[in-house]
Amino acid sequence: MTYKIKASVLSACILAACGGGGGGDDAGTSASNNGSNGPSQTYLRLDDTTVATSSLGGAILNGVTARNTTGTITHDTQQFQLSGESTERNLDDTSLFGFSDFEYATDVELSSGQIAIIGVAIATADMPTSGMAAYSGEFRGQLAQTGSPAVTDLNWNADIQAGFATGDLDMTFAGDGSTIIDEIRIENATISGNTFSGGSMSTSLSGDENNVTGTGVDLNGTFFGYDEVLTIPAELGGVIASSDSDTTISGAFIAGSQP
Secondary structure, eight states: OOOOOOHHHHHHHHHTTTTOOOOOOOOOOEEEESOSSSOSSOOOOTTOOSSOEEEEEEEEEETTEEEEEEEEEETTTTEEEETTOSSOEEGGGOOOSOOOSOSSEEEEEOTTSOEEEEEEBOOGGGSEEEEEEEEEEEEEEEEEETTOOOEEEEEEEEEEEEETTTTEEEEEEEOSSOSSOSEEEEEEEEEETTEEEOOEEEEEETTEEOOBTBSOOEEEEEEESOBTTTTBOSEEEEEEEEEOSSEEEEEEEEEEEEO
8 A cells, every 4th residue: 555645745845955065685573682671661652641751752754864863752641742742742743744553653644734744752771782673664765867857766675684682774665657766775884872864865766776875875763672482673764865966765664673
């Protein structure tokens, strides 16, 4: 199933940015977390209406820049507030992309008009310290070029490999709908605590690397929830932005743990 991006929001972010500065093989999960007695706390799903609060983490996309964010959610009222936001928001009123089948993370449009991926952040104490894990999910982005009135929606699949022992992430976003690129790869993003950032980006079309925005990328993201079976973060998500003088790519992604 594909979902139409709310073009008025994401297009405004990337069209204004055109002309700005530049920005493994599949494997199963084999990782272990810091503790031997399960997670250090209970992680509630975002839609849980228990009278409780959870710590949020995530990333905000602003034009061609990305940054991490934190906040809280009050589950029984479904109200959340992020650092730097002046008012609380209702979680049910803010989804843009219609990401599916995720329990701990979602996408939101902030009062500032910026796009964010937020979720119930895993505690650093519950992050794995060895092994690796596979995550699969969805990427929702757009590609814009100077001089072209059209903005191309990228409603693609996301496949991510987390190397917890080495502290890095490799991710692939791929799909159709564009005559310019059909794959984005980001390699060697750095895991720090329960967040990740950085890396080097490449793009290709039909297997031929073309790097339409160079190799620079602004990437930020967070690990969410806890997979009791695999003893790893249940989900991860974030935002990316990359641009050169005439092409801009930006978007958001969420992915869930795979056996």
